[in-house]
Amino acid sequence: xxxxxxxxxxxxxxxxxxxxxxxxxxxxxxxxxxxxxxxxxxxxxxxxxxxxxxxxxxxxxxxxxxxxxxxxxxxxxxxxxxxxxxxxxxxxxxxxxxxxxxxxxxxxxxxxxxxxxxxxxxxxxxxxxxxxxxxxxxxxxxxxxxxxxxxxxxxxxxxxxxxxxxxxxxxxxxxxxxxxxxxxxxxxxxxxxxxxxxxxxxxxxxxxxxxxxxxxxxxxxxxxxxxxxxxxxxxxxxxxxxxxxxxxxxxxxxxxxxxxxxxxxxxxxxxxxxxxxxxxxxxxxxxxxxxxxxxxxxxxxxxxxxxxxxxxxxxxxxxxxxxxxxxxxxxxxxxxxxxxxxxxxxxxxxxxxxxxxxxxxxxxxxxxxxxxxxxxxxxxxxxxxxxxxxxxxxxxxxxxxxxxxxxxxxxxxxxxxxxxxxxxxxxxxxxxxxxxxxxxxxxxxxxxxxxxxxxxxxxxxxxxxxxxxxxxxxxxxxxxxxxxxxxxxxxxxxxxxxxxxxxxxxxxxxxxxxxxxxxxxxxxxxxxxxxxxxxxxxxxxxxxxxxxxxxxxxxxxxxx
Amino acid sequence: xxxxxxxxxxxxxxxxxxxxxxxxxxxxxxxxxxxxxxxxxxxxxxxxxxxxxxxxxxxxxxxxxxxxxxxxxxxxxxxxxxxxxxxxxxxxxxxxxxxxxxxxxxxxxxxxxxxxxxxxxxxxxxxxxxxxxxxxxxxxxxxxxxxxxxxxxxxxxxxxxxxxxxxxxxxxxxxxxxxxxxxxxxxxxxxxxxxxxxxxxxxxxxxxxxxxxxxxxxxxxxxxxxxxxxxxxxxxxxxxxxxxxxxxxxxxxxxxxxxxxxxxxxxxxxxxxxxxxxxxxxxxxxxxxxxxxxxxxxxxxxxxxxxxxxxxxxxxxxxxxxxxxxxxxxxxxxxxxxxxxxxxxxxxxxxxxxxxx
Numbered sequence: 001x002x003x004x005x006x007x008x009x010x011x012x013x014x015x016x017x018x019x020x021x022x023x024x025x026x027x028x029x030x031x032x033x034x035x036x037x038x039x040x041x042x043x044x045x046x047x048x049x050x051x052x053x054x055x056x057x058x059x060x061x062x063x064x065x066x067x068x069x070x071x072x073x074x075x076x077x078x079x080x081x082x083x084x085x086x087x088x089x090x091x092x093x094x095x096x097x098x099x100x101x102x103x104x105x106x107x108x109x110x111x112x113x114x115x116x117x118x119x120x121x122x123x124x125x126x127x128x129x130x131x132x133x134x135x136x137x138x139x140x141x142x143x144x145x146x147x148x149x150x151x152x153x154x155x156x157x158x159x160x161x162x163x164x165x166x167x168x169x170x171x172x173x174x175x176x177x178x179x180x181x182x183x184x185x186x187x188x189x190x191x192x193x194x195x196x197x198x199x200x201x202x203x204x205x206x207x208x209x210x211x212x213x214x215x216x217x218x219x220x221x222x223x224x225x226x227x228x229x230x231x232x233x234x235x236x237x238x239x240x241x242x243x244x245x246x247x248x249x250x251x252x253x254x255x256x257x258x259x260x261x262x263x264x265x266x267x268x269x270x271x272x273x274x275x276x277x278x279x280x281x282x283x284x285x286x287x288x289x290x291x292x293x294x295x296x297x298x299x300x301x302x303x304x305x306x307x308x309x310x311x312x313x314x315x316x317x318x319x320x321x322x323x324x325x326x327x328x329x330x331x332x333x334x335x336x337x338x339x340x341x342x343x344x345x346x347x348x349x350x351x352x353x354x355x356x357x358x359x360x361x362x363x364x365x366x367x368x369x370x371x372x373x374x375x376x377x378x379x380x381x382x383x384x385x386x387x388x389x390x391x392x393x394x395x396x397x398x399x400x401x402x403x404x405x406x407x408x409x410x411x412x413x414x415x416x417x418x419x420x421x422x423x424x425x426x427x428x429x430x431x432x433x434x435x436x437x438x439x440x441x442x443x444x445x446x447x448x449x450x451x452x453x454x455x456x457x458x459x460x461x462x463x464x465x466x467x468x469x470x471x472x473x474x475x476x477x478x479x480x481x482x483x484x485x486x487x488x489x490x491x492x493x494x495x496x497x498x499x500x501x502x503x504x505x506x507x508x509x510x511x512x513x514x515x516x517x518x519x520x521x522x523x524x525x526x527x528x529x530x531x532x533x534x535x536x537x538x539x540x541x542x543x544x545x546x547x548x549x550x551x552x553x554x555x556x557x558x559x560x
Numbered sequence: 561x562x563x564x565x566x567x568x569x570x571x572x573x574x575x576x577x578x579x580x581x582x583x584x585x586x587x588x589x590x591x592x593x594x595x596x597x598x599x600x601x602x603x604x605x606x607x608x609x610x611x612x613x614x615x616x617x618x619x620x621x622x623x624x625x626x627x628x629x630x631x632x633x634x635x636x637x638x639x640x641x642x643x644x645x646x647x648x649x650x651x652x653x654x655x656x657x658x659x660x661x662x663x664x665x666x667x668x669x670x671x672x673x674x675x676x677x678x679x680x681x682x683x684x685x686x687x688x689x690x691x692x693x694x695x696x697x698x699x700x701x702x703x704x705x706x707x708x709x710x711x712x713x714x715x716x717x718x719x720x721x722x723x724x725x726x727x728x729x730x731x732x733x734x735x736x737x738x739x740x741x742x743x744x745x746x747x748x749x750x751x752x753x754x755x756x757x758x759x760x761x762x763x764x765x766x767x768x769x770x771x772x773x774x775x776x777x778x779x780x781x782x783x784x785x786x787x788x789x790x791x792x793x794x795x796x797x798x799x800x801x802x803x804x805x806x807x808x809x810x811x812x813x814x815x816x817x818x819x820x821x822x823x824x825x826x827x828x829x830x831x832x833x834x835x836x837x838x839x840x841x842x843x844x845x846x847x848x849x850x851x852x853x854x855x856x857x858x859x860x861x862x863x864x865x866x867x868x869x870x871x872x873x874x875x876x877x878x879x880x881x882x883x884x885x886x887x888x889x890x891x892x893x894x895x896x897x898x899x900x901x902x903x904x905x906x907x908x909x910x911x912x913x914x915x916x917x
Binding site: 183185186188189190191192193194195196197199203204207208 | 668
């Protein structure tokens with residue numbers, strides 16, 4: 001560590017004048033840089049080194065073994081296949097939703113939007129639970145409505161279904177923004193020059209949304225690769241990297257092989273993520289011209305609008321059905337055998353899950369504000385200050401986005417299981433993991449909000465005698481409150497619903513509620529799993545309300 | 561090019577306001593644009609000028625009334641079936657296409673051979689002074705150049721009607737003047753019937769064969785730039801176009817083609833207007849048409865004198881306490897009247913004009 005900070009310091013000496021003028025900045029940068037190196041880069045470094053030094057000396061024998069064994073090799077290709085299919089289906093459905101919302105006067109938005117956003121706050125494998133309840137071996141639809149015996153939802157098709165429903169909202173949000181930024185006057189201009197509605201779509205709207213489509217696709221590809229809980233439960237014989245890395249690392253006690261699988265998971269994610277960042281940075285040209293304006297003109301025919309409506313209805317219908325199934329599962333005595341209603345699962349859950357819930361809330365309650373504040377601070381440094389190593393800081397702070405939870409989990413175990421940083425088994429390691437994993441959204445929203453706020457507002461503050469720290473607290477923070485709220489909400493949701501990294505870090509002393517859902521599902525206690533999932537969704541939604549209340553959303557700022 | 565007449569008959573457009581109330585954007589508007597004419601719709605924001613233009617393009621459908629281009633009624637036609645081409649305020653250049661592709665875009669929907677297309681694009685690019693810019697991206701161009709591309713893209717399809725939606729409002733003052741002349745030159749050389757929307761009176765005056773002044777969805781006056789400036793039909797028009805003084809009239813009488821009016825105890829003889837007048841009228845006079853003299857004319861007291869270089873702008877307090885503006889061009893050094901001094905306002909009957917109060 002001392003080597004890294006030493007080198008940084010010598011680089012910093014180049015613009016020592018800046019720091020002499022603003023010593024707080026140097027101090028802050030050193031601390032932030034140190035934290036990012038220790039808690040983001042160092043664990044990754046440990047995974048990488050273990051994967052190539054498992055046998056004591058440097059060798060690629062683990063990777064060779066993995067690619068020689070058919071069943072291990074297959075996990076890599078399965079992960080890629082699942083990622084490609086899920087990313088494609090999710091992006092298509094997301095684009096359909098985005099187009100229907102941004103470019104038509106489709107009815108029923110008030111119904112479609114909240115339902116389409118619900119998967120973003122749902123526990124990681126709530127939909128897997130529904131799918132098992134509906135389409136599993138004792139599934140309501142497959143066994144009892146259709147009377148099928150041999151139907152098997154486990155494997156690729158089940159995973160594509162739950163991942164698509166869970167991840168298309170990412171594309172929807174992304175692409176709605178992209179479509180809104182394409183000025184309708186471009187479409188008007190094309191129509192005015194004689195283009196048909198189809199030609200307008202083909203020549204103008206579609207080409208201009210390609211960067212957004214690609215970026216959504218890559219983002220979902222990364223998310224699908226990182227998904228751990230769904231494949232673990234619903235994968236059946238369809239083995240993927242995240243699950244196999246976990247099994248090798250914890251089940252088989254083969255740490256080097258687990259690390260090697262994690263590395264194989266890490267690289268495609270990093271490549272896809274870097275590509276996606278590059279596209280985002282280039283995307284600015286889309287908004288170069290055109291005013292969003294109100295859409296008065298019909299760009300789609302009535303017939304097409306009905307098709308879009310039907311698709312939106314079908315997808316949100318599935319989400320609704322999945323939710324209703326979990327609600328039913330929470331109250332039905334024994335799914336598939338005894339359909340009578342009872343509160344049995346609720347009593348059981350109260351006994352089993354209360355402590356987990358309390359601890360999860362405690363950990364999330366501590367980690368959420370720290371994560372969001374650190375995110376805002378980094379955003380402030382990135383937008384407002386100039387210093388050497390800025391792009392490295394930006395890249396590292398966004399890195400957690402791209403690193404699958406399984407890799408982080410393994411990395412944390414390897415990095416923090418010995419002094420001076422003996423953290424395994426403590427609550428602190430969970431908090432630290434939350435803080436650094438869920439900070440990127442705060443950084444990103446903070447940056448996008450800050451660039452819109454004229455720098456002269458802050459200059460006026462320093463001009464009147466305030467220090468950098470005071471200016472940040474009294475001027476900048478209130479102005480970027482919307483980003484702060486978004487960062488808090490995201491961090492809280494993910495703290496409450498995280499599993500892939502957490503499953504490595506929980507201990508007898510500190511438990512997490514998602515791990516409990518997983519273990520209940522694995523022993524086929526689906527009633528209790530349903531109850532815990534439902535309560536978790538309610539807690540997350542309540543948390544949103546409390547965050548707004550606590551930070552104060554009422555005095556909305558004008559013209560920020 | 562076959563210039564066509566454009567006729568708007570009793571157009572009405574009502575929008576739903578934010579509170580659900582009805583907002584009448586265009587209120588029973590009728591207008592004829594003669595073939596080859598450049599007509600400007602001028603008015604404050606919200607007067608319905610842009611909505612009118614968008615109805616001609618087909619971006620809005622009128623709630624009632626008709627639109628004719630030549631002999632053909634187009635009121636209900638889709639924008640892509642109308643032979644109009646618009647130059648947008650935002651230019652609306654397609655950012656993913658080169659300048660050449662932008663300009664050629666409209667030709668994709670007209671049955672032309674590749675050679676004919678290239679030829680027409682080249683012609684138009686030359687006309688707007690953008691030769692050699694084909695392969696550039698619109699982002700690489702300055703505001704003025706983007707404006708030229710937008711103009712070329714509209715011209716290349718040889719529309720029967722050319723529409724302009726405040727095309728110069730995103731340019732700086734100097735460029736605006738240059739582009740104004742350019743647009744006028746191109747429009748006149750091609751003789752295309754054109755409808756131009758602006759809120760800038762200078763732009764309207766310098767460009768137009770005819771100006772249509774609009775207010776609250778209705779036409780206040782249609783006339784040549786001179787008529788609009790010198791003989792405004794209403795106080796709104798007089799006030800909207802340039803600076804103006806309104807003097808109260810205490811008594812008036814018609815005698816033949818002339819009329820006698822009494823302004824602040826002073827009698828003036830003016831030309832009688834062609835239309836009938838109500839009982840209460842005012843006299844309007846432009847600030848630059850008034851001379852200040854020491855001991856003649858309507859008495860007043862100078863309150864303020866602002867030196868503008870090419871002119872001095874005086875604020876004069878009239879006998880009833882109202883303030884009048886007088887502009888003296890090319891002021892001589894030492895000839896500027898100081899605040900507090902008593903003066904007399906003198907103006908010629910030819911430069912004054914009566915209006916309903």
